[in-house]
Amino acid sequence: MGSVKSVAPYLGMTIVQLAYGGSNILGKLALERGLSYLVFIVYRHLIATAILGPLAYVLERKQRTKLSLSILFKIFNLALFGTTIHQNVYYAGLDCTSPTVAGAMGSVIPALTFTLAVFLRMEEIKIKKAKGRAKIIGALVCITGALLFTFWQGPLLPGFVKRPLITVQGKNSGHGSKHYKDDWIKGSVLILTSHVAFSAWLILQAMVYEVYPARLSTNTLICFFASLQSSALALIFDRNTSSWKLDWNIQLLTIVYSGIVISCLAYYLQTFCISKKGPVFAAMFSPVLLVVVGLFSVLFFAERLHLGSLIGALVIILGLYTVLWGKSKDSDEDHKENAKTLSSSTESHPV
Template identity: 55%
Template sequence: MEGCSYYLAMVLVQLIYGGSNILIKFSLAEGLNPIVFVVYRGMRKQRPSLSFSVAAKIFVLALFGTTIYLNVYYAGLADTSPTVACALSNVIPSLTFLMAVLLGLEKLKIRTARGQDKVAGTLFCIGGKLDQGAFLILTSHIAWSAWLIVQAVVSKVYTARLSLTTMICFFASLQSSFLDLFFARNPISWRLEWNLQLSTIAYCGVAISALAYYLQTWCISYKGPVFAAMFIPLQVIIVALFSAISFAERLHFGSLIGAFLIIVGLYCVLWGKKERQSCC
C-alpha cells in the first residue's frame, strides 16, 4: 500500500498544477503581475534555523524551482494557451533523467531490457506532444528539471520536509522581491482585492507552495528525481481537458494520440524503475 501512495501523491500533484494553470491564465488576463504573484504565493510565517551551508543549498533550490521557473513560466503563459505551455513539459522527464545519469543519481544499463524501456519511455514522452511552445516556457522547464535534481541532493542533508518547503517559499519570496525592484515598481500591481486574482494566489499558496511542494519533496526523498519527473506529462492531459472546458479549446485527434504516447512512455519508464528496484 505504501508503494501505491507515491503514485497517488504524484498524480494529485499534477492535478493541483493543472488546476493552477487555468486559474493563473485567467488571472494574468485580468492584469495580475507575474512577479508580484510569485512573491505573494510564497509568503509563509515560519522559518527554521539552519546552518549556512544548508541554507545556501536551499537558496539555490528556491532559485531554480520557484524564482526562475515560476517567473519565466508565467511570463510565457501570458502569451500562450495553458495547453501549449504544458506541452513543452514533456522535455522535463528526459532532461531530469539525463542530468541524473550524468550526476550518478540514476544508473542506465542500455544493454538490458529495463534500460531500453527507460530510453524508449523518455523518447515517447518527448514525442508525445509535438506542438511548438514559447522559448520562455522551455527555459522554465529546464530550470524545473534542475530543481528536481537539486531537491534530491538537498533532501538528503535536510530531512525536515515541512521546514524545507517553508524555506523554499521564504527564499523565493526574497528573490522575487528583489526582481520586483526592477520589474514591478507600480504600486497598483501590489493592490489585492476580493476577486479571482486573490483566489488564485490563495490556491497556489496553499495547494502548490504547501501541499504540492511537500508531496514532491516526500516522493523525491524516497523514489528519486526521475520518478517525480515522469508524472509531469500527465499535466499536459489534465490541462488540455481543463482548457477544453474553460477556454473552449479543441481537442484534435493528434492530441489524443499524443496523450496516448505520453501514457505509454510514462509507464515504460516507471516499469523499468520498478523492475530495477525489485532486483536490488
Template identity: 60%
Template sequence: MEGCTHYLAMVLVQLIYGGSDVLIKLSLQDGLNPIVFVVYRHVLAMVLIGPFAYVLERKQRPSFSISAAANIFLLALLGPTIFVNVYCAGLTYTSATVASALSNVIPPLTFLTAVLLGMEKLKIRSARGQAKVAGTIFCIGGSLIFTFWKGGYLLKGVEKTLINVHNAEEYGKIKHVQENWIKGSALLLMSYTAWSAWLILQAAVSKVYPAPLSLTTLMCFFASLQSSFLALFFARNPSSWRLEWNLQLLTIVYFGVLTTALVYYLQAWCISHKGPVFAAMFSPLQAIIVAVFSAIAFAERLHFGSLIGALLIIVGLYCVLWGKRKDTLVAEHGEIEKVTLDDIKVLEISMNDISVVNPVTREET
C-alpha cells in the same frame, strides 16, 4: 494501497498544476504582475505550512547549518524564483501552445542529468532500462502529437462555457508579439532547464535535510526574499501590489495553498523516496488534464490527435514507471542477498570461534 501512495500523490500534483495553468493564463491577461504574484504566493504558503513544520518535525528536523541554508537558497532560486518569473516572461512573447510543447524537455533533460550524475541507474541492455528509454520517447512524442496534431474532431465539449471571462476566446493564448517568438521560446527553455535542475537538486537536498515540511517552508521563505529583491527593480508601482476580490486574488490563494504549499511538499516527499526522474515523468499528464478541463469549462474541442497523443503519454508513463519498479525490486533483492551473505559469513566466523570440549579427555576440539 501504500505502494500506490507516491503515484496518487504525483497525479494529484498534475491535477493541481492543470488548474494553475488555467488560472495563471487568465490572470496574466488580467494584468497580474508575475513578480508580485511570486512574492504573495510564497509568503502565503510559508505562513500556512510553517506552523505544521515547526510542530510535526521538531525531532526529525536536522540542524540548520550554513551548508543547508546555501543549498535551500539555491533550491529556491532555481525553482520558485527563476522558473516562475522566466516562464511568465516567456509567455508574454509567445503562445501557450509553444509553452506546452517546449515543456516536454523536462522529462528527458531530468532523466539524462540524473543518469550522468549517477542518481538514476540505466542498464540499456536490460528490459527495464529499455522500458525507461522507450517510455521517455513515447511521452515526448505523445505530448508533441497532443499539442500540434489538429486532425478531425473526435469529441466536443459542452455547448455553453461553464466559465465566462473577458476575452475568453483568448484562453490558452497569452497575447504575444509574433516577431519575438524566438525570444519567448528561449526564455521558456531557460525556465524548464531551471525546473529540471530544481528536481535534481531537490533529490540531493532531501537526503541531507530529510524534513519535507521544513524544507518547503524554508524554500518559500528564500523565494519570497529573492522575488522581493527583484520587485525593487521591476515592480515599483504600488498599484500592482494592491489586492482586490477578483481573479488575481483567487489565483494567488490557489497557488499559495495548493500549487506552492501542498505541491512543493508532495514533490519533496516523492523525490526523497522515488527520485527526480519519477516526479518529472508525470509532467506530460498536465497537457491531458488542461485539455479535458478546457473541453468541459470552455467548450473547446478535442481532436483525434489529442486522443492519440494522450494514449502515447499514458503508455510511455507506464513504461517508465514499470522500469523504475523493476529497478526497485532488483535493488531490494540485491539488499536481501547481501544481508544473507553477511549473515552466513558471521555464522561461519562464530562457528570457527566456538570451542568444543571432549567429555572424555577434557580437551578442546
C-alpha cells in the same frame, strides 16, 4: 499499514498534479485579467512562508539539524531553480499561450529529470539490457515530442464544445492570427525552459534531503528565499505600484490558492514523495497534468487543439511510458535482489 505506506507516494503525486492543474487554470485567468506574474509569485510565497514557518517551528523542533552555510546555500539554490527561475519563466510563457500547451509541455519533465539524473549518476543505465535501452530511447522520444509540440502546429481539429463556459478575454483571444502563432511558439519555448529548471529542482531536492531531512523547515526556507529573489526581480521589471494592489477578485483567489495549495501542500507532498521514491518517480506523474488541464480547457474554454499539438503530446506520452517500463524493470530487479539478500541472511543466521 505497510500497504498504506507503499501507496502514499502515488496518491501524493496524483494530488500534486491535480493541484497544479487548478493553478494552471486560475493562473491563466488571472494573468489575462491583468495580474503581474512577478508580483503574484512574491505574494504566494509570502503567504506560504507565514503558514509553514510556525508549523515547522512547532513540529520539527527535534528533527531539525543545525543549519550550516553549505545547507543554506543549497536551499537558496533550490528556491532559485524551483521557484524563482521556473515560475517566473513559466508564467511568462503561460501569458503567451494556453493552459493546455503548458500542461502538455509538462510531460517532458520526466525525460529531462531522468537525463539529469543519469549525468549526475543518480540513475544507472545498462545499455546491454533491454531496460537500459528503453530508458535512453524513451527519453529521446519524449524530447522529440516536445520539439514537435513546440514548433509544429498543423491544422486545427474540430472542437467538442461550441461555446466556452468561461470566456478568457486577453491578447491571445485571436487564435487564428499570426501574432498568436508567434506568441504560441515563444510561450512554448519559455515553458520548456522553465521545465529544465524544474527538473534541476527535483534533482537538488533529493540531494538536500540527504543532509537536511526536515521537510517543513526546508519548504519554509524555499518559500522565504523565493519571496526575496522574486521581490528583487519585481522591483527591477515591474515598478508599477498599482500591480501590488489587491482586490476581491480572481487575482486574489489565484494568489491565495497558489500560496496555500501549491506552495504549502504541493511543495511538501512533492518533497515527501522524492524522499521516498526519488526525483525521477516524482517527475513521472507530470502527464496527469496534461489530462486534467486538457479536459478542463476543452470543456470550459471550448479550446481547439492543433494536429501537431496532438501528435506531439502522444509522442511525449509514448516516450514517457517507455522510460517507465525501463524503471519498472529496475524495481523488479531491486525486489528480487532484496528477497535474495533476506533469504541468504535467514539461512546463515537461523532462528
